[in-house]
Amino acid sequence: MDHSSSSPLIIQFPVNLNCASATTPNEQSENHNGKTKIINEMDFFADKKELEVGGSAIHDSTNNSIVDFNVNTGLHLLTTANTNTGSDQSIVDDGVSTNSNEKRSKNEKQLAVLQAELERMNSENGHLREMLNQMGNNFNSLQMHMQTLMQQTDQNRASEEEHKTSDGLMEPRQFMDLGLSSSAKTGEASLSSSEGRNELDHSSAADKDVGGGEDGQGPENQVPKLAQSLKSVDQDTEATMRKARVSVRARSEAPMITDGCQWRKYGQKMAKGNPCPRAYYRCTMAAGCPVRKQVQRCAEDKTILNTTYEGNHNHPLPPAAMAMVSTTSSAAKMLLSGSMPSVDNLMNSNFLAQTMLPCSSSMATISASTPFPTVTLDLTQSSNPFQFPRQPNQFPIPIPFPDAPTVGNSSAVALLPQIFGQALCNQSKFSGIQMSHDMDQGVHQLSPTLPPMHRGQLSDTVNALANDPNFTAALAAAISSLIGGSYPNNGDNNTNDVVDTTSNNDESGTTSNNNSNDNHKRSSSRFQVN
DNA sequence: CGTGTTTGACCCGCGC
DNA sequence: GCGCGGGTCAAACACG
Numbered sequence: 001m002d003h004s005s006s007s008p009l010i011i012q013f014p015v016n017l018n019c020a021s022a023t024t025p026n027e028q029s030e031n032h033n034g035k036t037k038i039i040n041e042m043d044f045f046a047d048k049k050e051l052e053v054g055g056s057a058i059h060d061s062t063n064n065s066i067v068d069f070n071v072n073t074g075l076h077l078l079t080t081a082n083t084n085t086g087s088d089q090s091i092v093d094d095g096v097s098t099n100s101n102e103k104r105s106k107n108e109k110q111l112a113v114l115q116a117e118l119e120r121m122n123s124e125n126g127h128l129r130e131m132l133n134q135m136g137n138n139f140n141s142l143q144m145h146m147q148t149l150m151q152q153t154d155q156n157r158a159s160e161e162e163h164k165t166s167d168g169l170m171e172p173r174q175f176m177d178l179g180l181s182s183s184a185k186t187g188e189a190s191l192s193s194s195e196g197r198n199e200l201d202h203s204s205a206a207d208k209d210v211g212g213g214e215d216g217q218g219p220e221n222q223v224p225k226l227a228q229s230l231k232s233v234d235q236d237t238e239a240t241m242r243k244a245r246v247s248v249r250a251r252s253e254a255p256m257i258t259d260g261c262q263w264r265k266y267g268q269k270m271a272k273g274n275p276c277p278r279a280y281y282r283c284t285m286a287a288g289c290p291v292r293k294q295v296q297r298c299a300e301d302k303t304i305l306n307t308t309y310e311g312n313h314n315h316p317l318p319p320a321a322m323a324m325v326s327t328t329s330s331a332a333k334m335l336l337s338g339s340m341p342s343v344d345n346l347m348n349s350n351f352l353a354q355t356m357l358p359c360s361s362s363m364a365t366i367s368a369s370t371p372f373p374t375v376t377l378d379l380t381q382s383s384n385p386f387q388f389p390r391q392p393n394q395f396p397i398p399i400p401f402p403d404a405p406t407v408g409n410s411s412a413v414a415l416l417p418q419i420f421g422q423a424l425c426n427q428s429k430f431s432g433i434q435m436s437h438d439m440d441q442g443v444h445q446l447s448p449t450l451p452p453m454h455r456g457q458l459s460d461t462v463n464a465l466a467n468d469p470n471f472t473a474a475l476a477a478a479i480s481s482l483i484g485g486s487y488p489n490n491g492d493n494n495t496n497d498v499v500d501t502t503s504n505n506d507e508s509g510t511t512s513n514n515n516s517n518d519n520h521k522r523s524s525s526r527f528q529v530n
Numbered sequence: 531c532g533t534g535t536t537t538g539a540c541c542c543g544c545g546c
Numbered sequence: 547g548c549g550c551g552g553g554t555c556a557a558a559c560a561c562g
Contacts, residue, residue, distance in 0.1 A: 266535095
């Protein structure tokens with residue numbers, strides 16, 4: 001009796017995790033008139049911690065017995081519990097029976113019940129912890145986005161002024177500032193080769209000349225350094241995240257998959273060991289956006305298009321794209337969390353793959369071997385031995401996708417809802433906060449008929465994809481948008497554009513088949529280095 | 531004319 | 547120090 005009353009206390013926790021509001025309050029109110037809501041949660045973790053660490057100390061007198069049990073979870077505690085709680089139990093038993101055997105049996109029963117409760121509690125606790133971690137990740141991502149947006153708002157003002165004074169400095173400044181203040185300096189510095197070089201130069205010059213839109217307020221270098229020291233942690237994370245890459249392999253006749261962003265080709269190079277040239281694209285949705293992608297066909301199977309995304313968008317994107325980007329950030333964070341390129345990465349990678357694409361976990365592989373941790377999505381499932389030859393640390397998993405040399409539309413399309421659905425569903429776990437918020441907005445903007453759930457948006461995408469004659473490209477685009485950071489359309493239009501833009505790829509053969517309204521942006525970006 | 535692509539040159543990191 | 551390869555720049559070119 002007393003035990004049963006004590007156990008329910010602990011089980012109230014599920015409350016906070018899922019929408020902190022809906023279901024639980026009632027239960028809680030029933031149990032304790034709201035007295036224990038938060039306290040329970042806190043106590044729960046506290047108990048758990050103590051259990052893990054010392055396994056001894058307990059605060060609440062009421063919970064003592066329970067905690068002791070918990071500590072012992074094993075066998076011995078039961079006996080100790082008996083001895084310790086003997087008095088308490090005696091109180092209960094007094095009225096019932098005097099027989100010691102009966103007492104024992106009763107105690108054992110109670111203990112069993114308690115153990116069951118404890119197990120429940122433990123499992124719940126674990127679940128809660130997971131949720132807490134997820135929430136933490138979500139919070140970080142959200143914070144990042146907010147920071148970006150806020151900075152951009154300020155940036156727009158500053159950039160306008162700067163634009164008046166000096167054209168050449170505008171873009172670099174914007175780049176630096178928009179690039180997530182934290183990541184700006186270090187991140188760009190770490191960026192490969194000439195661009196980072198140029199931008200650093202410009203940034204320094206801009207800091208001197210302009211005095212800085214944000215971090216440049218202080219004189220000279222001290223302020224940035226201070227900011228660096230203050231945000232060092234974020235810097236590292238962001239810088240590393242920027243290095244993280246998301247690679248998508250898909251069969252497509254199109255020269256490039258459409259992922260909802262606008263790209264400008266800035267270079268093409270013959271890569272060693274591959275007769276097919278590698279094309280370099282830069283995001284042009286905003287001046288100074290550090291996001292780049294490389295597109296290259298597989299040497300052995302030229303129908304396979306390998307698209308690699310790198311970096312995080314530093315500009316506001318359409319809500320849907322934002323959600324995707326947040327997912328990318330989360331994914332990158334997940335990928336990069338823990339120890340970076342070490343064995344731990346394997347764990348994270350595997351987890352990432354399974355988390356993001358559980359049912360299609362087969363499609364996701366993570367490489368920790370390359371300089372940059374890479375998430376690879378393979379949509380080809382070809383018999384091609386060249387598929388993942390070079391990266392020993394990857395986790396190639398058999399793909400549920402039908403092996404589709406020419407991509408059988410019907411069968412593959414049939415799988416789409418499941419794949420995407422689960423992918424998104426799990427993405428929501430990844431960055432559930434942003435997903436729910438952003439996607440809601442996005443859905444409303446994109447199509448009022450869609451339910452305010454990302455799944456709805458997803459299904460819409462799936463439908464659009466299903467209708468796409470060039471299914472492979474569309475599929476790749478959608479997947480890449482899921483992982484690569486943008487929604488497979490510009491977000492300004494209906495999701496139907498998924499089909500349109502994708503099909504456009506077949507013809508245009510080049511990058512920005514998207515909006516024409518970005519021309520000025522692109523032109524401005526050209527002056528970036530000047 | 532504006533915009534986007536092409537492509538040779540350049541820079542940098544890395545290995546030898 | 548040198549060569550190689552990857553990545554980027556930017557003038558030249560193409561296109562609507």
